[in-house]
Amino acid sequence: MSTDNILTVEHLSKEFKSGDDTVHVLNDISFAIERGTSCALVGPSGSGKTTLIAICAGLERPSKGAVELDGVALHQASEEKLARIRNQSIGFIFQSFQLLPSLTALENVMVPAEIAGERMVRASALELLGRVGLRNRMYHYPMLLSGGEQQRVAIARAFMNQPNILFADEPTGNLDAETSESIVKLIFNLNSMNRTTLILVTHDRELTEQADRIITLKAGRLASDVTKPKSEGSTSDG
């Protein structure tokens, strides 16, 4: 197997100390994600999914083990370097959308590029807004958008810096079934178009179905890891 892995996790453990107790949230987890694939992370509530992707995205440090993203050892990187990686290589989609309420839709999309110090970012942000179907709402503040619309803006934002990998933590958790479906479509479309690797936490069966691979966590351990056989049509070249 060719080893173009974008993400490698080795013997990862995470524990939290609260007072005298130690909570073992993740125990000796190892896996690798191939570039350009999509992977669903599933498991019961409290099994450690959010914690795992937080560590993979460099938001949290592991207690033990190694995480390598795009050739960078995250567990050893400086805060400064992590920030740059988050900005350049990673996209985030949250369950609670997390738009900045004081910024318009367009401005929300522009933020990651601006943080990176890029200049002419308006056009590409507009284009992205168009892709998620919200070009006509670009001057609206998040308060005036519905939940689904807000999440679409957040998705546009996540793709703004053309990340190599996208993390989504229950992106449809706060949305109704119909809206969820369109959001899911959008994520997978954009993902395949940009050849982004996707790591997706979800309870949604349908969403899980669309992923190339399903990793199941149970009580902080890797319970199963199933890779679907590649069907010809799913790796789109569009």
Place this chain on the structure above:
Amino acid sequence: MITFWKPWVWRMAYRDSRRGLPRLLLSMSSVVLAVALVVLAYSFRENLLASIQAQSKSLLGADLALDSREPFSKDDEQLFHTLGGDQSKQVGFTSMATFPASGDSRLVQVRAISGQFPYYGALETTPPLSLEVFHLSANALVDENVLLQFNAKVGDVVKLGNQEFRILGSLRKIPGETLAFSLISPRIYIPLAYLERTQLIQPGSVVRYRVFFKFATGTQVERMVKAIAPQLQRLQLDADTVSKRTASIAANMENLSRFLRLAVFVAVLLAGVGVASVTYVYAKDKAQAAALLRCIGARPRETVSVYLLQLLFLTVVCAAAGVGIGVWAQSYLPALLKDFLPVAPVIEISPLGIVAGVVVGMTTAFLFALLPLVSLRRISPLMALRSSYDEEPRARDPLVLSIVLLIVMLVLAFASATLGSWRQGLVFTGAVLVVFFALAILARVGTLLVRQVAPRFLSFPWRQGLANLHRPSNQTTAVMLAIGLGTFLLVALHGVQDMLLRQVDRRVGQDEPNLVLFDVQNEQRQAIGALMERLEISRHAEVPVVTMRLAAIKGRRVEEIRADETSKIPSWALRREYRSTYRGRLTGTEKLIKGDWVATADERTQPIAVSVEKGIAETLGVDVGDPLQFEIQGVPIDTRVANLREVDWQRVQPNFFVVFPEGVLEKAPQFYALVGRAPSSQASAQLQRAVLERFPNVSAIDLSLILSTLNSVLDRVAGAMRFVAWFTLLTGFTVLASAVLGSRGHRVRESILLRTLGAARGQIFTAIVAEYVFTGAIAACAGAILGILAGWGLSYYFFGTAIAIAPLPVLAIITAVTATTVLAGALGCLGVIRRPALEALRAEA
């Protein structure tokens, strides 16, 4: 920690501020006030000092004044003649003035003048003065306050000694002198030509003779004075020049302005606390956004910079507004302080005042805003992933500690620079810290106590209001601190004034003397004694008084010490007439604190062992064993400090700096002070009238005069300080207003929740009122308690005892402060309950 050079930081700061900024700006209004106050205080100082310089000649009224304790001799006149110029004379002394219309009398300072004095500036009188008319007949200019006190008016008659004078005008202002001074020692001007007819000047009287000169323009007065210095010393004349006078007045005004600047600084610190509190809520609001920014790759210091930039911008706007208000308001300040000013300051825009306002105001606002904002750099990006993510308690942020330290250091530096001494700066800083912390703790304890006790008696809306004190966005601590501090100042002021008066009143208890007649000649003693007996005024003592001058300290001539610029002994202590007595024992108001008491001595075995009062000994720099030489009407007498005494000056009794043993001064020229106790103030007035009729040279002081003088002086002082207290309170209310604004969102959501649960608008309104009743009352009580304690502390420090403060005015202050708090708070929330639920939800979400 701060990165302002990234363009996105600026863009982000701008975009994020478009909507919330106006409200945030309002909530920073305490900074506007603080900057305005600083501009005011510093501009005032600049203007005042500039005006003193500009009007320096009118402060003396002449180019040069020469002083003597003796009537001018031939040699003196010879010197005056050679100096040339235009000359005026003035004879000054203390005497009783009687208003025959009412029969009232009081101690005044008489100044008999001749010539064209004042040459510069003018005696301000109503009606305006014509010097020519004044010198023509027996006219008098009387201090406005005295006329008010005795219900006399222009055209009435005032009697000094044996001569009646017609009141030509009421004196409003004397160049170079403050009105406050005239309360203690009111002045009457009469023409010198009519002085003799009063027959008030007698051997042994303390009289100051002055001559004023006006020279041709361009005369080098300083050089002239230097040239004649040896002659002046020989003739025992003191020279007062414009520059000397200006320097001493400027020094006095510098003290006044120091007080003002420090008081203003307290308001600035309070505004700082307000800013910290507003920013704290702001930072809480922005935590989620900061976490998101971190998630998508912003660095911690960039995140902090976004919000800091906004606050900096606000601070600049506030500073600009503050400067505007300060510059506008500065023309009103002199009117408030006019009783204490020797000149009417010319108001001009002071660049230094503006710079001071901007620097002090912005530094304070910036540092206090930084305090809560730096915590944003420790916000974990995880907070974006977990909405309910609770910040785990972290170790104390060393950065916050260093900022706090920096603030304390800056306060210390500012106070020390203003006060001109590190030690005083330290005391000020310590006091401020203690008061701030004590207030915060008292408010906290008060809230807890009320929460423990009150709920059992309260209905739902009141319980709800009480619970709301703990809403974080309410900034309860900052609000209480601000309101408490204002109350503290008001109560402490009132307490000190009240206690001072009552202390004096009380000291003069049942059997203590309450009346003293001064300057009683030997042959007048018997007659006055008889008068006292007739009016049933008991005679407690007859104290002999011998007037003397200090000639040398520790072997050094006084003239020499005065010429020595390095000497720390103030001129007044060297020049004054020492009115000394002799007796064989200590009185009840004295305490020996060092050395041995010597009861008798022999005139021939000098040096003579004398007892010296502790305070004057410190001033003169002498201790037990040191030699002092006095002069009694030109005859030197050598003494040695045998002991130091502590004197209780609060009693109505003649007290003395220097007490001689018996057997030395008996034959010296002397007069007596008669000490008595009148059963009523009427009897006291009656006696004074009768005595003055027969013996106009006698002066009287009684308790009612002391009390009324003290009261009027305290009233003026307290008036000026109350202005500061009100400003502090005002700052407090701006902090309150910003808290009200800051908590609107929470309040709206809460009121909607309560309404969906079935609460009526009335109940919600009651809850809001209740909240501010508790806030105001607890803060005001905390301030009042601390104010009373401070009053007690001061009282104990100055009098050795503390007495109860009248409770009614304190209660009135508490009520007024609470009522204002409720009014301000409830008004700010009116909109909240009026809004329809849905609209409110949308707008404030």
